[in-house]
Amino acid sequence: MAEKMEHIIQTSHLTKRYGSKLAVNDLNLSIRRGEVFGLLGPNGAGKTTTILMLLGLTEPTAGTATIDGCDCTRNPLEVKSVVGYLPDNVGFYTDMTGRQNLRFTGRLNGMGGRELEERIDALLERVGMTEAADRRTGTYSKGMRQRLGIADVLIKDPEVIIMDEPTLGIDPEGMRELLNIIRDLSVKDGRTVLISSHQLQQIQQVCDRVGIYVEGSLIACGTLPELEKQIQKNGTYLLEVDVEPCDDQILGMLASQPGILGIQKEGRRFMITSKTDIRPQLTKFLGEHDYTVMHLHQRGGDLDEIYRRYFEKAGQNDGSNESEARRKFGRKRKAAGNG
Amino acid sequence: MNQKQEENLAGSGRLPGTDEAYPAAKGAPGYPVSKGASGTDEARPAHGRHIKGSTGRNALVRKELADHLRSKRFLILLVLIGATSFASLYGAISGLADAIAADSNFIFLKLYTTGGSSIPSFMSFIALLGPIIGLALGFDAVNSERASGTLNRLVSQPIYRDSIIVGKFLAGTAVIAIVIFTMGIALGAIGMAVTGLVPETEEVLRILIFLIFTVVYIAFWLALSILFSVVCRHSATSALASISVWIFFAIFMSLVASIIANAVYPVNDQYRAMFNSLNNYTLNQNLNRISPYYLYSEAISTIMNPTVRSVNVVTMDQLVGAISGYLSLGQSLLLVWPHLTGLAALMLVAFGGSYIGFMRQEVRSN
Numbered sequence: 287m288a289e290k291m292e293h294i295i296q297t298s299h300l301t302k303r304y305g306s307k308l309a310v311n312d313l314n315l316s317i318r319r320g321e322v323f324g325l326l327g328p329n330g331a332g333k334t335t336t337i338l339m340l341l342g343l344t345e346p347t348a349g350t351a352t353i354d355g356c357d358c359t360r361n362p363l364e365v366k367s368v369v370g371y372l373p374d375n376v377g378f379y380t381d382m383t384g385r386q387n388l389r390f391t392g393r394l395n396g397m398g399g400r401e402l403e404e405r406i407d408a409l410l411e412r413v414g415m416t417e418a419a420d421r422r423t424g425t426y427s428k429g430m431r432q433r434l435g436i437a438d439v440l441i442k443d444p445e446v447i448i449m450d451e452p453t454l455g456i457d458p459e460g461m462r463e464l465l466n467i468i469r470d471l472s473v474k475d476g477r478t479v480l481i482s483s484h485q486l487q488q489i490q491q492v493c494d495r496v497g498i499y500v501e502g503s504l505i506a507c508g509t510l511p512e513l514e515k516q517i518q519k520n521g522t523y524l525l526e527v528d529v530e531p532c533d534d535q536i537l538g539m540l541a542s543q544p545g546i547l548g549i550q551k552e553g554r555r556f557m558i559t560s561k562t563d564i565r566p567q568l569t570k571f572l573g574e575h576d577y578t579v580m581h582l583h584q585r586g587g588d589l590d591e592i593y594r595r596y597f598e599k600a601g602q603n604d605g606s607n608e609s610e611a612r613r614k615f616g617r618k619r620k621a622a623g624n625g
Numbered sequence: 626m627n628q629k630q631e632e633n634l635a636g637s638g639r640l641p642g643t644d645e646a647y648p649a650a651k652g653a654p655g656y657p658v659s660k661g662a663s664g665t666d667e668a669r670p671a672h673g674r675h676i677k678g679s680t681g682r683n684a685l686v687r688k689e690l691a692d693h694l695r696s697k698r699f700l701i702l703l704v705l706i707g708a709t710s711f712a713s714l715y716g717a718i719s720g721l722a723d724a725i726a727a728d729s730n731f732i733f734l735k736l737y738t739t740g741g742s743s744i745p746s747f748m749s750f751i752a753l754l755g756p757i758i759g760l761a762l763g764f765d766a767v768n769s770e771r772a773s774g775t776l777n778r779l780v781s782q783p784i785y786r787d788s789i790i791v792g793k794f795l796a797g798t799a800v801i802a803i804v805i806f807t808m809g810i811a812l813g814a815i816g817m818a819v820t821g822l823v824p825e826t827e828e829v830l831r832i833l834i835f836l837i838f839t840v841v842y843i844a845f846w847l848a849l850s851i852l853f854s855v856v857c858r859h860s861a862t863s864a865l866a867s868i869s870v871w872i873f874f875a876i877f878m879s880l881v882a883s884i885i886a887n888a889v890y891p892v893n894d895q896y897r898a899m900f901n902s903l904n905n906y907t908l909n910q911n912l913n914r915i916s917p918y919y920l921y922s923e924a925i926s927t928i929m930n931p932t933v934r935s936v937n938v939v940t941m942d943q944l945v946g947a948i949s950g951y952l953s954l955g956q957s958l959l960l961v962w963p964h965l966t967g968l969a970a971l972m973l974v975a976f977g978g979s980y981i982g983f984m985r986q987e988v989r990s991n
Contacts, residue, residue: 341781343988363783371781377774379692393684394782438778 294319294446294478295340299349302335309335311502312349317480317495319445322472324489325482327499333482334374336499337448340480341371353446367395370439374451376431380424384415384434387423388441395442409437413467429460436467446478447471453488461488468492525558525565528581529572536577543571555581681784685792686799693762693800702758703804709750710808714816716744721820730951731931733824734831736816737809738929747812748929751805751839752922756871758804759846762797764867765860766790766851767983772860780988790851790983794976797847802840809836827954834958835925841968842921846871848975855982874916882912906938917971924964928957936960 295317302310310332317323325333338344340351342362351358356365378387385406392402410416413433418426426434432452439447452468453461469492471477483489489496490510497507506513529536532554540558541549545567548559558564565584572579693699720741725732740746745753767790770776779789813832817823824832849870853863886909887893890901913919927933931951952960 338988343780363785366781367783369781371778373774373777373781375774376778377770377776378778379775380773381692381695390684390688391778391782393687394681394779394784396681396783435778442783 292318295323295351295353295480297336297340297349297351300336300339300346300351301348302332302339302344303347308502310339310346313502313504315497315504315507317478319478320472320476321494322468322479322481322492324493324496325480325499326484326486326489326496327482328484331484331499332502333499334450337371337450337480337482340448341366341369367442368444369446369448370442370444372432372435372439372447372449372452374454376435376438378423378426378431378434378438381422383420384423384426384437385410385419387434388438391438391441397441405441406437409440412440413437414463428455429457429464432456432460432464433467436464440471444477446480448480448482450482451484452481453483453485465492523560523563523584525560525568526581526583527556527558527568527579528554529556530578530580536575539575540568543567681782682788682792685784685788686796689793689796690799693796698761699800702761706754706758706804706808709754710747710812711815712744713740713747713750714812716741717746718816718819728932731825731828733813733816733822733828734929734931736813736820736822737832737835738926748835748925749922752842752918752925753875755805755839755843756846756875756918758801759797759843759848760850760864760867760871762800763793763847763850763854764864765854766793766797767854767979768857768860768863769854771858777988786984787980790855790980794844794848794851794979797851798840798844801843801847805836805839805843809839830954831928831931831957835928838921838925838928838961838965838968841965841972842917845917845968845972845975848972848979852975852979852982855979855986874918878916878919879913882909885909885912903938903940910937914967917968920964920967920971924961924968927961927964931957933957933960936964 293316297313297315300310300313313336327333339346340353340358342358342365345359353365354368358365388406410419413436415433418430456464465488468479472479481489495509497504506516540546545562545564546558546560550557569579717736717739720739721735724735724739737747780786850867853866857863857866886905889908890905892898892901892905923936927936934952
């Protein structure tokens, strides 16, 4: 049983349907106590709906969700007293100061008196908002509001913290601080953190495990190395190689090597596709032929790559081919870069 | 998996819906936490703060009240109502001599019911302008919170969801009561100081009943504007909608009522008028009574004017043998009891609508 309680958030066959649209499809998720879990997926994948169901704010069409043993739909009050929720675009009463906003949240949680004041001071200190605490929240920047939002969530001393798109619209410096705070919530306080996001780079730095969510279904779930392994088991390896001297001779030599499926030249860089991990043979081979390796990178290690691969797989299941998906993705990236 | 979950629920000794299931706090602000050790009830120390529904609601009502009382909107309303009250008092005092000449009983009530030098009385001012207090306090109650994202934060706290809307309504009604009673009593006090009139007990009671009626009447408008704030996404839309309802009832309802009454019971020639005028008038009046404005005006003019003996048409037959005199307070109340019930019912219907609308609505803002 003790082992069972390790999973603080559990959903079984959780489903939500809006009219004919399936927002969340048969979700089975277990989140361990004290871990940082990233729920990743594009906009409209059903992340927010899932979170609302976990908080008992939306009724599931089918299935159940429990947090710390409480049914989220039947006992939302108990769930809400252990779960802190930081919505995307968190809002405060603009004509109240940060401190007053926190005090109000404390009172809603049945706190008061000196205990509450001390707690507010400690939390403001913790998120670095002590100086701005007595200013009206209407004057706060997005990053400040986000930090006050974290203090606000912590007032009730939750065991689980759910953050919906916490990194949206935060500058890099604020992002670093935010991620540090999130890390601390898990490591120092032992709280469970569930982050939903579509921004991969930030999230992969703090998450213990991630779940990838596409069109209402969880298509992959696990630690980063696990996901990586999952991809590589049924996929191919993609190796970036940069050698000196860079001549065409090497291209032909490499192409004739066993195990290499294909090779492409992008600028000075070779992209080598293979069935197995060919890094040992390749370096040996290049060394024997007097080539210097300038750059060698196995694609697939970072979340972006994993994310891309899973999206491609999801796309393939729908019947579109890989190259099309890749092209689409490339365009999207370009558009994002311009924007 | 389900079986295991059930075991787990049973094993931890939790009863759904009881306070016992309230989890442990991790203690003081330092809160180091023992990972994984908190699986059983033994490991969870009894928690200090038990969440009750009323805790959250009280906090909400307090916050809403403080918000209202500190807001500029409240100040503007207070100035508006204050100015009209004093204008009407001025009118009443200047017209008092004529009114006393006509009827020299219940003089103190005349401070509220008479106007003079083309200034309407306090009573008719409140009937017309009172709704604006309710509308101003409620038109953005829910949709502004939704737009600013505070509603999201509010519903994720351990409070019952209806506490939010009930809290808003209660706080608004409290503000209305404060304004109305302050103004009503201040008016009487100033009137007393200026004219030297001293109210009798019955007059005081009649004034108090009048003020209670007024609070219920304005609370109806508050409930209506909260309903619009639940239904409309933008506060501008809800403000416009509630103002148009107000104007319709205050100005156009009587026109509509007479048009319908004339269509059903035409009185355009003498012959028809002979048969239809009673029915025409009754229908007209009943249609008008749908309007809370009319209902309220009729009720308070009965309460504040003991000479009003009936709110309906009285035939000559019924008047035979009647002795001209004042109605006692009890009799006046009896006359307007249906009005009070009707107003309260309208208020509850409007509030019930906003309550149901709010409870059924999705929380997400987009």
